Amino acid sequence: MDKDFAARRRRDLIIAAVLTALAALAPLFIKDVYVQNILILTLMYAALSQSWNILSGYCGQISLGHALYFGIGAYTTELLFTKFGVLPWFGMLAGGAVAAAIAMGLGYPFFRLRGHYFVIATIVIAEIGLLLFQNWEWAGAAMGITIPVRGDSWLKFQFMRSKLPYFYFALVLCSLAWFVTWWLEDSKWGFWWRAVKDNPEAAESLGVVVFNSKMGAAAVSAFLVAIGGAFYAQFLAYIDPESVMGFQFSLLMALPAVLGGIGTLWGPVLGAAILIPMTELTRSYIGGSGRGVDLIVYGTLIVLISLALPQGLVSLFSRAKRKGATR
Template sequence: MINRNQLIALLVVFGLIATCPFWVKSAPTMNTIIAVLYIALLGQSWNILGGYGGQFSFGHAAFFGTGAYTVAVLQIQLGINPWIGLIAGGLLATFVALVIGFASFRYGLRGSYFALVTLAFAEVLRILSNSVSFTGGGVGLLIPLDRRFSNLQFEDNRGYFWVIWALCLVCFLTVWWIGRSRFGAWLMAVRDNEDAARALGVDVFRTKMGAVALSGFFSGVAGVFYAQFYLYLDPSIAYGSAISIESLLVPIIGGMGTLFGPLIGAGVIHFLSELTRHFVGDVPGVALSIYGVLLILIVMFLPRGLISIGTVLLGKSRRRANA
């Protein structure tokens, strides 16, 4: 029943979001909604591996950047349609995720060791993309402007809205399925106690590999969307630490291992980012400092994320009533 209610709530939420193009007339407001959905997709991709699987990644930029560069290089160098690049970017990011997962999980790396391995891979890919010619090196790649639906570019930002809305819906439905599937039960068992899960017959290695593959795919797809929306990439954007930080902050602040946590976290993160930019400007490091303070407060007072506020308040009211 809980999972069915979650599905109904998910469809209602995305149904309400789908009405935005019909009443939002301001282009900046629509861009804000698009940005929140994009960040939610990125955060949910991390949530699959970190929230449900308990495998904290500090280098999700490795998957994001691979997806972004795949669609850009295929368009610019080979003239391949970006709709094909969307799938190719997700699949190549999945391959990179499987390589990292195999190198880590096959040899029992977990916890901080796994986090450092993902961070190292992201940094290696950043250095490589800064050195080879087909990525444009340090100059980056500028995707030619050609606003046609067939080219995954749109005259109106509502076209981008529908693309990111659909990608988010697929990702969130996948996470809903994880929450009710046998694979999801194995994954959460590994998260809670890996040794106990192994003793009960769970194939820990295959379960982790499945999680990192799904996480890598959706992160790569988010990278493809970013490339098509902003039409520019360079190594510091694609493989930079900012992407990895944003990926993990969103679900941690919203609520790890929950269906709606990344969506809540994305809204809060983007709101804080815009608020900081409005009052402080683009001063380097200020936004990250605010994120850090918020993260400390969340860990101290709401360890299950903002999504648990209702539960915490309900628990306090019940204790007061019983007292």
């Protein structure tokens, strides 16, 4: 069993390295800006969903309020940049730190809640954040912040002429989120989280400090999501509360993981790789009519996938493998 587990982990790492290398070469063949844009978004959502998965998938604390951390990452970076001239690279880390701190601060009261009460609390706190930012004059209120263009540079992480630097950053972020998950999966924390998810009382009785493990998961998860938020802000060069903190982000972060397989290593990546291109393509090819056909198609697919594969798309792979093993 242990040997199997170690072998699986080694295999996962190799697959990830190969995929990353292939992805890194993709821009050599894909010159179309529209397709590049879809790839960037796919990688970003894969990273976000992977981060969300740490708290909600592995540790079982379903959060539908991660838009809060996404928005905080975006706002911290851009407020520091536009008001104090702090480079986005530092702003990004500051945003991550602020988000992690807020996640832990909120964790104190929140982690006492269970089930629906917890989920609704996470939605509500993100909604409060959204309303506060919409009314915060200094931070641009509902108008948001336009990031001043200072020319292409890695220093300011700003590129107007090419999307490639954003692509590579998104790739690094996605790989990082994956690697952190991979690494944590086999650590003390990973085992604690799964124990907390399955049966908190039993875990507690065996010496797992349930509360601390939830806090740890929340902090890591919020930090990574905030980095994603900072990236998104630099990528769009414009942010407003609704577009970085809206409820739809919380759902969009959860959706790839759920469709791909919640609480699994590959679920978020797989889910994002299918969901995001699908979203973008339906939007641009049949959404142009403005009559909502894209919504109908998109919604129907979500209903069908979630009903047909409650354990996510990864269950297809494990099912195939099990069949192979019995043969």
